[in-house]
Amino acid sequence: MKKLLVYLKEYRLECILAPAFKMLEACFELIVPLVIAGLIDNGIAKGDKSLIYLSVVALGVLAVVGLTVSITAQFFAAKAAIGFATKLRSELFRHLLGLSFTEVDTIGTSTMITRMTSDVNQAQNGVNMFLRLFLRSPFVVFGAMIMAFTIDAHIALIFVVTIAILFAVVGLIMSENIPALKRAQSSLDEVTASTRESLNGVRVLRAFRLEADSVKSFNDKVGQLTGRLKSAGHISSLMNPLTYILINLGIVTVIYAGGLRVTAGILTTGQVVALYNYMSQILVELVKLANLVVTLNRALASGNRISEVFDISSSMREGQGVDTDVDPDDDELENESDTGREAVSFRDVSFAYAGASEESIKDLSFTAYKGQTIGIIGGTGSGKSTVASLIARFYDTTGGDVYLFGHDIKDYTYDQIHSMVGTVMQKSVLFAGSIEDNLRMAAEDATEADLTDAVKKAQATEIVSGKGGLSARVEQGGRNFSGGQRQRLSIARTLAMHTPIVILDDSSSALDYATDLALRRALKELPSDTTVFIISQRTSSIQHADMILVLDDGQLIGKGTHESLLGSCELYREIHDSQLHK
Secondary structure (H helix, E strand, O other), rough: OOHHHHHHHHHHHHHHHHHHHHHHHHHHHHHHHHHHHHHHHHHHHOHHHHHHHHHHHHHHHHHHHHHHHHHHHHHHHHHHHHHHHHHHHHHHHHHOOOOHHHHHHHHHOOHHHHHHHHHHHHHHHHHHHHHOOHHHHHHHHHHHHHHHHHHOOHHHHHHHHHHHHHHHHHHHHHHHHHHHHHHHHHHHHHHHHEEEEEEEHHHHHHHHOOOHHHHHHHHHEEEEEEHHHHHHHHHHHHHHHHHHHHHHHHHHHHHHHHHHHHHHOOOHHHHHHHHHHHHHHHHHHEEEHHHHHHHHHHHHHHHHOOOOOHHHHOOOOOOOOOOOOOOOOOOOOOOHHHHHHHEEEEEEEOOOOOOOOOOEEEEEEEEEEEOEEEEEOOOOOOOOOHHHHHOOEEEEOOOEEEEEOOEEHHHOOOHHHHHHHEEOOOOOOOOEEEEHHHOOOOOOOOOOHHHHHHHHOOOOOHHHHHHHOOOOOEOHHHHOOOOHHHHHHHHHHHHOOOOEEEEEOOOOOOOOOHHHHHHHHHHHOOOOEEEEEEEOOOOOOOOOOEEEEEEEEOEEEEEEEEHHHHOOHHHHHHHHHHHHOO
């Protein structure tokens, strides 16, 4: 949690003014019992009406000034807490986006969402309550005890004993409550993960009639979360009753001892009332303090969970950049050597996902040259999308090397890679905004003509015109578009980048054969030195490629043209024949 306090630096003044005004408010509260004691002993007892009126006015002034000071303190505390949460959430989001896919897979989407929302909110509440009460409540408690000593040292000892017992009880309860809150927060991650998984896979669940099993699994996780929250709640619920019991016992003792000393002529009635008021103030402040401790426990637990995410660094290191004479964007192919024309080269590449027991790619080697169209086909889980991810350096290889235009991909900066490789992901994702906003995500400087051309090549002209043009609204996740429409707009977004390498990762699966054919014809209109990778389950989508890679269980079992593979690769022939219904 200490690491997160750096985000309060810009709010140092607010962090000073908020508790300072709260302390000022506490001072006014501690004066009130003395005014009441004087009102009783010197005003009411002696029948001095002018003193009574003056005391009432004084109490009114103290109330108004105290309220003004309290509101001011609340304002500064809220400003600091909200500013802290805003900066923390922004930095956390930036940090998460800077992690490689390996760390994202390891952390899990549900955990990241919980950290960004629930945990940051808990930290914000903790900062707010801390600034308001961390000095005020102890100050009032110990201030009331000191004021009691100024009235009568004998009775003030009752205050000392009561406060000591109260602090011991609060400490014991908190030592049990903190671990319980941490366990409950971990269960919240599991519930979030289960919810996200079920919603994303709702069609599969319905197809296999697993709704009941999914509901049972979700209820089990919710039941575990409920149980842990109840356990933590039962522990923290002991705070108020025990506090009230101890304080009320202290009040009874103070009144009894005060009554004896009034009878003995040592104390006045007003002084006993003042002592009672001070004990009541201690009761109120200890209840606030107990709630503060509970809130801080939650905030600390959440803050530690956020710090754990900040402690995770990307396993990938950005290169220093490549300054090469071979320009990937140069239209002239004067250098006809293999090195000069080489676009992508895999050299004995192996890769395993984090936590996986087996490699997804094993000793894969191939070379794609400028201007070629490369088809990649294979069964589910054969490693096709992994190849695409390695070309775009979403992951680093665990063995072997990937080369772009003759240079190790690890030597390039991320910006250089993104300017050379345009990827249409397997799952098409659109963001809330307009169609134009989505197309300009990676091509901010593109002209309207560029966007129109990209839409035309992606066979999305009809979609755009049907929705009302490039300014048409896109709902979150592209909910107002069909699967095929989202795919075509995703392809248009990538084509608008004009990168020398274009990867279509099974991005036409939702398209009909006619649209798929028109798309492949349009891709041939790209600049002559553009290297295109088409990953598909359909042999018809890749049969005209210059080279086809056939993968099976992460291994390359076939490489060549469509005609040569029909005669030499059994798996490719089986896929082709099955799709022709032979």
